[in-house]
Amino acid sequence: MNNRQLFLSHLAQTTDFPLLIEIEKAEGIYMFGPNGEKYMDLISGIGVSNIGHRHPKVLEAIHKQLDKYLHLMVYGEYVQQPQSLLAQALVKTLPESLDNVYLVNSGSEAIEGALKLAKRYNNRREIISCIDAYHGSSHGALSVGGNEIFKRAYRPLLPGVRNIQYGDKEQLNHISTATSAIILETIQGEAGIRVADKQYFKALRERCDQTGTLLILDEVQAGFGRTGKFWAFEHFGIIPDIVVCAKGMGGGMPIGAFIASKEIMEVFKDNPLLGHITTFGGHPVSAAASLATIEVILEEKLIDTVEEKAELFKSLLKHPKIKEIRNKGLLMAVAFDSFDTLKPIIDRCIEDGVITDWFLYCDNAMRIAPPLTISREEIHTACERILKALNEA
Numbered sequence: 001m002n003n004r005q006l007f008l009s010h011l012a013q014t015t016d017f018p019l020l021i022e023i024e025k026a027e028g029i030y031m032f033g034p035n036g037e038k039y040m041d042l043i044s045g046i047g048v049s050n051i052g053h054r055h056p057k058v059l060e061a062i063h064k065q066l067d068k069y070l071h072l073m074v075y076g077e078y079v080q081q082p083q084s085l086l087a088q089a090l091v092k093t094l095p096e097s098l099d100n101v102y103l104v105n106s107g108s109e110a111i112e113g114a115l116k117l118a119k120r121y122n123n124r125r126e127i128i129s130c131i132d133a134y135h136g137s138s139h140g141a142l143s144v145g146g147n148e149i150f151k152r153a154y155r156p157l158l159p160g161v162r163n164i165q166y167g168d169k170e171q172l173n174h175i176s177t178a179t180s181a182i183i184l185e186t187i188q189g190e191a192g193i194r195v196a197d198k199q200y201f202k203a204l205r206e207r208c209d210q211t212g213t214l215l216i217l218d219e220v221q222a223g224f225g226r227t228g229k230f231w232a233f234e235h236f237g238i239i240p241d242i243v244v245c246a247k248g249m250g251g252g253m254p255i256g257a258f259i260a261s262k263e264i265m266e267v268f269k270d271n272p273l274l275g276h277i278t279t280f281g282g283h284p285v286s287a288a289a290s291l292a293t294i295e296v297i298l299e300e301k302l303i304d305t306v307e308e309k310a311e312l313f314k315s316l317l318k319h320p321k322i323k324e325i326r327n328k329g330l331l332m333a334v335a336f337d338s339f340d341t342l343k344p345i346i347d348r349c350i351e352d353g354v355i356t357d358w359f360l361y362c363d364n365a366m367r368i369a370p371p372l373t374i375s376r377e378e379i380h381t382a383c384e385r386i387l388k389a390l391n392e393a
């Protein structure tokens with residue numbers, strides 16, 4: 001059997017129409033197939049390769065760590081330098097109050113930890129989340145997701161969860177002294193890039209302060225420079241109580257984190273002790289890769305280029321079929337009138353070596369979230385091919 005047959009026979013399938021693109025190697029913004037195919041990755045493996053594939057500094061950090069040790073012990077017992085240095089680097093990017101990092105393996109796991117932490121901290125049970133939110137696929141993360149189609153088959157989920165409309169100030173009144181936490185994506189990703197305004201975030205913070213509700217911001221897609229700030233919440237002048245990250249954090253390696261104040265995080269130590277446990281969380285190789293990723297983002301000043309690159313995309317992607325472009329930095333949605341219009345365009349782009357996608361809850365918009373390292377010339381090439389696909393599809 002060839003690789004494609006093995007994939008279809010022995011790997012669990014999640015749709016009847018997987019992309020089935022085979023990749024042998026990846027470098028920078030490019031992925032290479034076994035028969036000479038060359039693809040521009042305009043979606044960064046869904047928000048992961050913010051610094052491109054196989055960044056040399058990440059590879060170097062991984063190699064160095066491989067020569068020292070792999071897994072040693074479950075999370076939170078041994079002093080492992082890659083974890084400590086990563087935590088230090090992370091808190092340096094954050095406001096002073098967010099000074100304590102719990103390392104996990106993925107976005108969903110980080111969401112689980114954040115929800116548990118909030119419940120333990122204020123001993124309340126209600127959680128508010130947003131319609132059309134995506135926070136992951138595990139039971140807890142699914143419970144606070146905002147799309148019934150994905151939830152229905154898995155009920156009963158977590159009790160005490162209610163959804164409000166992201167960006168609607170009026171609905172913040174649902175947050176009460178019974179609410180343990182409100183969780184929201186700073187920028188809604190799978191909803192097709194929805195961005196609330198500064199007034200909304202200010203009102204959200206105020207309501208949380210009035211009611212003693214913890215504000216959890218999910219920056220799994222929006223963090224790590226993607227929107228033109230290291231953290232997307234920096235655009236809105238507020239500070240969350242807990243911030244959640246993953247995806248772009250590892251530079252291509254699996255890692256996630258939820259980050260809060262030491263005072264909040266302390267509750268995991270007692271009654272019961274070991275309030276959140278993970279075997280592999282903050283794996284030393286992933287932690288070393290993540291530290292290198294932060295250094296690359298900061299040293300290469302990638303964040304400074306995001307806004308200009310996003311504007312270049314927007315100025316080039318002009319076509320009667322394009323109805324709207326929504327974005328915050330290089331987290332972009334190019335909207336068409338329907339999925340039927342968009343799907344052949346995406347397929348045509350892939351044939352021409354450009355990988356885009358649609359969104360989980362928004363199938364009429366093209367996802368564009370390239371590595372932040374993409375050059376201006378590459379943006380021109382990508383947009384030329386997208387426009388060609390628009391004309392031909």
Ligand SMILES: Cc1ncc(COP(=O)(O)O)c(C=O)c1O
Pocket residue numbers: 106107108109111134135136137185189190218219220221246247
């Ligand atoms: C905003 C957001 N939160 C959480 C997750 C879950 O992350 P993971 O797939 O690493 O579990 C995702 C994944 O797409 C996401 O986009």
